[in-house]
């Protein structure tokens with residue numbers, strides 16, 4: 314399978330992650346850092362199966378960014394599917410490689426179950442604090458201010474001399490000018506998280522969206538592969554990477 318985009322050690326594959334995993338070399342990535350569809354966003358089945366633009370973008374703030382698929386699984390199929398893709402991706406990780414997977418408060422228990430069922434050794438959680446601008450359904454509620462990374466290892470957690478200890482909490486607000494996907498992550502957050510990957514080594518993002526993980530990797534001297542099912546998002550990611558590489562060529 315030919316990558317949709319390839320430049321300076323960064324590749325994007327357009328397709329379902331299950332089609333792409335078999336073409337990638339086993340035990341070749343140091344880190345899996347990824348942001349899968351949360352399949353969250355509502356207590357009722359009609360709320361859960363709504364288009365992600367309606368689920369996650371309040372007050373019309375999709376701002377023309379494309380929607381995405383794969384977000385409507387019910388709870389049991391979300392767990393089963395998560396075990397499948399994490400198991401398949403774990404085989405692409407080096408022994409002792411890191412797994413870091415984003416989730417929200419609703420899906421946290423299911424995701425930690427799936428992470429361990431996929432044979433990752435669960436080591437902890439990293440909180441992403443989005444700040445006081447986060448949504449609160451109404452007064453009397455605690456804001457849904459944090460999302461989480463479930464993190465662990467493909468095997469043993471050996472002490473590192475080159476990096477860490479890494480922060481267990483990141484405060485990083487979402488800025489519209491830095492959001493290229495309706496649920497895109499801040500570039501600065503991803504720049505901090507790619508620290509888990511030693512410089513010069515490679516990471517994989519199985520749900521690359523607008524390519525924020527790959528942009529962070531490219532900015533900081535890492536290599537990587539991203540997989541994305543929606544071509545519109547592959548194109549946005551490719552444009553972001555080209556812009557970054559073109560600027561660094563001019564410098």
Ligand SMILES: C[S@@+](CC[C@H](N)C(=O)[O-])C[C@H]1O[C@@H](n2cnc3c(N)ncnc32)[C@H](O)[C@@H]1O
Nearest residue numbers: 329330348381383494497498520522523525542
């Ligand atoms: C939460 S978004 C990732 C956003 C990304 N972190 C960013 O900053 O842009 C998840 C992405 O996974 C993609 N996706 C869903 N199911 C997929 C699958 N089975 N294989 C590959 N990509 C998939 C969706 O199209 C969506 O863009």
